Amino acid sequence: SKENLEQLRRIVLEELSASDQDDLLLTKELDYHTIIKWGDKISDDDSFGFNNDFTCFIPLNENNPKDGLLWVNHEYVNPLFVSGFNHRKYKNPQQHRTVEQVNKEMYNVGGSIIRIKEEKGKWSIVENDPLNRRITAQTPIQLNWDTPIKGKTSVVGTLSNCSGGITPWKTFLSCEENYDGFFGETEYNENNETTHRPSFYGWENFYDYPPEHYGWVVEIDPKNGRAQKHIALGRFAHECCTLYELDDKRVVVYTGDDKNSEHLYKFISSKPGSLKEGILYVADTVHGKWLALDWENQTVLREKFKDQTEVLIRAREASKLLGATELNRPEDIEIDPITGNIFISLTNNKDVNDFHGSILKIEETNGEFDALTFRASTYKVGGEENGFSCPDNLAFDLSGNLWITSDMSGSAMNKIDKPYMSFKNNSLFVIPRYGEQAGEVIRVASAPRDAELTGPWFSPDGKTLFLSVQHPGEQSIDLNTLTSKWPFDKDDIPKPAVVAITGNLIEKMNNLNKIYG
């Protein structure tokens, strides 16, 4: 009724205050329950990995939004908890590693597929479902490319799986971000001679896998677990992979390189339903141009690189040669379901004194996703004026409200000498699209200590927000000085977990378009 409508329009979101409490706090009308946490059994043979990030839900049957497969990325490990190795204890930590520790760490990255169901408002895992599966740093993975990379067409494992995406043909995409932390990186001097930069985890001291096998976008078929890496999308610290299907079923992919002063990319496939062939472009946001990383047609690339495969492996260098714009760490990317504009979190760039980041908006020319020109503008800046800092993951709900998570680094949060003090713990925010609060950035959840809220993903009926709580207690020096105990298990050990956020507010926000529409 009209009265009801008026009532609904008066909804005001109650903002949660910034907090440094060690808990997952939610604003009024929100609840959560834990679906799964690190170490939980998913089958007789396998357990859930560490540091869950991206989540993505596909219903098994389109007519039932309450039963499906959840893909979860496991980005990296904290050896202190996972393998018992405390690198802080040693001057030369790599001299004290064992293969058993490294194997445990390799098992705990990659991703998990779990079948989950909702009953009476609670989501839980279907333990031992035949579709439950782990993909780890030791799983064989095909390269979807005709030229071998470092002599191989099949490589071992995936790692540093940060954010991701979903394809129109219902497979999961998982992005390899800070891959250099595990097997190091190949570096080139002016004469094109190479050296190996060692990694933080030192896995290369135990397994001889080349860095060039990592830094790609990985596609996983949920039905059989088949995984492949898409070379055509380039190699860099891929944060995420956001797809749009054109009318002729070719796909456009947006993906960013989350490193100081790196770039934003767009791939346009040349064939429908495939990420194998097409052209990778990099953004010149100053002139609004997508520049083709195309060896055959770009003289500067032909002069420097021997073929297209080398251009893709060294995409950062190739982008700089073309004059791509250096950005402040592009993180997650989402397409506004109502306007078709593209939103990109630029989390920060301390090298250029951008401490709080911003959200960039891209409007493709004539709204055509395969356009080669666009307009770039700043949508929202981080900092005191908008009450958030270091935007990272983004998600639009069914009504087109924009949800944002923050990622201030654990070593800088809540520190009096750092610019993040007033923001306290990392949080989840929403920018309503309608009503009195339209355009405001409103905090609705606050993370446990040192944690980051990641991987926001709405269930198809808009009644649940799946959310990862990643790296609680990461700043703990050892097991006797824990900075977090969330989720408050008997052993006190902090554990990353995936939670379901439910409640009136989630439903209301997802239905706002019906009230204002």
Ligand code: FEO
């Ligand atoms: Fe893994 Fe850029 O966050």
Ligand code: CA
């Ligand atoms: Ca991220």
Ligand code: CA
């Ligand atoms: Ca997202």
Ligand code: CA
């Ligand atoms: Ca981040």
